[in-house]
Amino acid sequence: MLRLLPMPRFGRIALAGRPNAGKSSLLNAILGTHLSLVSPKAQATRLPVSGILSDDDSQIVFVDLPGLLEPAYLLQKSMLHLALDGLRTADIVLFLHPAPEAPAPVFAELVPEAPPFKAELITVYTKGDMVTAARREELKATALVTSVSSQRSIDYLVAQLRAKLRPGEFQFPADDLATQPMKFFVTEYLREAAFDALEDEVPYAFTAEVDEYREERKPVYIRATLYVERESQKGIVIGHGGATLRRIGSHARARLEALLGEPVYLETWVKVLPRWRRSAAALARFGFPPTPEEAN
Ligand SMILES: Nc1nc2c(ncn2[C@@H]2O[C@H](COP(=O)(O)OP(=O)(O)OP(=O)(O)O)[C@@H](O)[C@H]2O)c(=O)[nH]1
Ligand SMILES: [Mg+2]
CATH class of the missing domain: 3.40.50.300 (P-loop containing nucleotide triphosphate hydrolases)
Structure with missing residues (x-):
């Protein structure tokens, strides 16, 4: 029929x-x-x-x-x-x-x-x-x-x-949940962890970038660099004996494992990138398209 x-x-x-x-x-x-x-x-x-x-x-x-x-x-x-x-x-x-x-x-x-x-x-x-x-x-x-x-x-x-x-036709396979790559979510969950663990200006001066993502490894191996704008903020992100950095890493890892459905090994490093929030080059590198004023 x-x-x-x-x-x-x-x-x-x-x-x-x-x-x-x-x-x-x-x-x-x-x-x-x-x-x-x-x-x-x-x-x-x-x-x-x-x-x-x-x-x-x-x-x-x-x-x-x-x-x-x-x-x-x-x-x-x-x-x-x-x-x-x-x-x-x-x-x-x-x-x-x-x-x-x-x-x-x-x-x-x-x-x-x-x-x-x-x-x-x-x-x-x-x-x-x-x-x-x-x-x-x-x-x-x-x-x-x-x-x-x-x-x-x-x-x-x-x-x-x-x-x-x-x-209208479906634009994505019916079982897809997201359109962005896992690397994007690594950064997002590290940022979420930073908003959770850090106060005042520090979470706003914080961002992250994935340097290595090896999905063929078990557990999945991810290496990311965390950026802040000042040396003093770097100390805060690391925390006493590295406690804050561990907290940030485990928060992000738990979120990633939930999304991926498999174990993740997440390695993080902290670096200073002065004034990245005001730098067109840094923002471009972190995935922000140029604003219309810059493009002109
Ligand atoms: N009680 C209650 N809190 C909520 C609800 N929805 C969101 N929140 C809280 O509101 C706060 C902001 O939530 P977000 O979802 O991050 O808000 P947003 O609009 O995405 O914020 P930005 O990304 O900063 O623009 C968080 O603390 C949430 O837990 C809700 O339905 N009830
Ligand atoms: Mg939001």
Whole structure:
């Protein structure tokens, strides 16, 4: 008997909003995997992280963007540029705003630099568990409300989004979860660990680069260099007797093992790269595309 398959549907959905709104947490809750780095400290996401959600007849690429901010230095300019680009290339933009800080501002006022974009804009109040049930009901009358601890709220959001997808072919194999290479996630989880273990300016001056990735070895062998901007920060990252560096390494290793499903040996070194956040060459090396001003 001939079975009529439904027409496949595809969409790119951007997760946008101010720093710390809960974008990365929502991506992870939607995927059911800790793919994107999360931190209570703002501006954790620097490069967009894409996660793929497929079912029998639809595929959604969710793009977790850097927070929309007023840039003060080149890294932040690049982050803003990447966030704006993410808006431009999305079919749907979810504007995430924390429920305790509702109502959300007008999105266009948040990003005066944003060129007009074609995507439908949907407001989502995040951290719904941080307000009373009565307040949640009030907010639900005007927008979607999610909480990463409520699977129901996540399922409901995804169902609403699936219903909005347009016909289109899958762009990725149905069982792919991410579009970026494992090396990218090594850096991200080391950065997450740094946000967790370090205070003040240090996590912001911190980045990482993978020097060697040997997946044929058992355990998988990874060597990475951790960069900070000053000698004093290097001492802080290493910590007393190397304790902080060990903590950073084991946090990142646990995340990588969970994602890979196999044991990892992670070796880390710490170096100083002065003012890398303000250096176009350093940023290019760490995977940031040139901002439009630089490109001109
Ligand atoms: N209570 C509660 N906390 C949440 C929820 N979602 C996110 N958070 C917390 O909010 C903080 C920021 O979360 P992130 O997901 O890193 O936020 P983000 O928008 O990606 O932040 P940037 O990458 O810095 O722009 C973290 O401490 C999360 O644990 C939620 O639904 N409920
Ligand atoms: Mg984030």
